[in-house]
Amino acid sequence: xxxxxxxxxxxxxxxxWVALHPEERRxxxxxxxxxxxxxxxxxxxxxxxxxTHGHVSEETLRKYRLGARVWLTAAWNGAINVLHPExxxxxxxxxxxxxxxxxxxxxxxxxxxxxxxxxxLRWTKATKDTPFNDVRPKKDRRRPWDKRQPYPDADVQxxxxxxxxxxxxxxxxxxIAGLRASEITTLKWGDVDLDGxxxxxxxxxxxxTRRVLLSASLIDDLQTxxxxxxxxxxxxxxxxxxxxRLRTLCIKTSIxxxxxxxxxxxxxxxxxxxxxxxxxxxxxxxxxDVQTARTYGKWADDRLKAHLRSQ
Numbered sequence: 485x486x487x488x489x490x491x492x493x494x495x496x497x498x499x500x501w502v503a504l505h506p507e508e509r510r511x512x513x514x515x516x517x518x519x520x521x522x523x524x525x526x527x528x529x530x531x532x533x534x535x536t537h538g539h540v541s542e543e544t545l546r547k548y549r550l551g552a553r554v555w556l557t558a559a560w561n562g563a564i565n566v567l568h569p570e571x572x573x574x575x576x577x578x579x580x581x582x583x584x585x586x587x588x589x590x591x592x593x594x595x596x597x598x599x600x601x602x603x604x605l606r607w608t609k610a611t612k613d614t615p616f617n618d619v620r621p622k623k624d625r626r627r628p629w630d631k632r633q634p635y636p637d638a639d640v641q642x643x644x645x646x647x648x649x650x651x652x653x654x655x656x657x658x659x660i661a662g663l664r665a666s667e668i669t670t671l672k673w674g675d676v677d678l679d680g681x682x683x684x685x686x687x688x689x690x691x692x693t694r695r696v697l698l699s700a701s702l703i704d705d706l707q708t709x710x711x712x713x714x715x716x717x718x719x720x721x722x723x724x725x726x727x728x729r730l731r732t733l734c735i736k737t738s739i740x741x742x743x744x745x746x747x748x749x750x751x752x753x754x755x756x757x758x759x760x761x762x763x764x765x766x767x768x769x770x771x772x773d774v775q776t777a778r779t780y781g782k783w784a785d786d787r788l789k790a791h792l793r794s795q
Contacts, residue, residue, distance in 0.1 A: 499531070501531040502531060506608075506609065512608075517566045517610065522557075525556065528608070532607050533603075548597040550594065554594050555577060555598040555601065567605070574619050581621075591622075595619060598616050602615060634742075635742055642739060643734070649709050650709060650719065652705045653709055654729070656705060659747040659754075660701070660754075661698065662696070667685050667688055671717065671719065672686075678703055682696060682698055689770065692772075696770075726744055727744045749780065756780045762778060
């Protein structure tokens with residue numbers, strides 16, 4: 485691996501960590517912990533994670549940095565020795581997150597960030613500790629399909645009826661094309677082929693690239709939005725900003741907000757209801773395991789609901 489990798493892309497702001505002498509790297513990490521220097525520690529986490537994993541999605545980095553931030557804030561406020569925390573400290577942190585009402589999945593995301601932080605600290609030799617390796621959130625008792633609840637078709641249509649064109653594009657990129665939040669917000673005009681009726685997701689989950697077919701309604705909205713320079717983003721917002729806009733639209737229309745990712749579940753459910761095979765659904769959504777698409781079948785099968793309503 486050459487230093488060229490660190491001069492461009494995700495590691496550009498953090499390349500100095502890689503170039504430092506090992507002893508200086510350790511000194512800076514220890515000083516950042518001692519001085520409660522959150523910015524430096526999050527920069528270290530980013531540098532180490534991209535160094536060891538190559539290009540990763542901005543959404544993945546955001547989640548890891550969030551987990552590290554939440555843990556560090558709690559540790560510093562609780563006078564916990566960050567470089568050498570006790571098992572009780574890490575266990576109680578997780579139990580506190582659960583007591584706040586965070587789901588097992590959300591706790592798991594925060595834990596992943598905390599683990600990534602300590603991997604970076606071990607790289608600098610600021611510590612040898614692995615405090616979160618044996619910590620687990622409580623088991624999620626929900627059924628798999630209950631964790632992938634889609635927006636009902638009627639609710640999506642109500643949102644589309646009042647949404648400006650940019651929001652209609654966002655709704656259809658999620659609810660028909662099945663893109664993830666980070667895939668929606670990083671999509672560039674150069675990745676969209678209106679004549680060919682498809683778009684290309686660059687660096688999706690796991691760094692994978694896939695081609696996604698466009699619906700006629702999405703093509704119309706994209707044309708109405710106005711094709712721009714290929715280097716410009718189609719939506720041009722962060723995932724957090726996109727979620728906030730969708731939440732605002734849901735409040736305006738009195739529709740329960742299920743999250744931006746629920747639009748992707750809507751896309752999967754619609755395809756299953758239309759009779760497509762699991763392989764087709766998995767390929768459209770970019771699932772690495774075809775069995776992941778099976779959960780959408782539970783929402784697509786309305787026979788039980790129709791039967792009970794007729795009784």
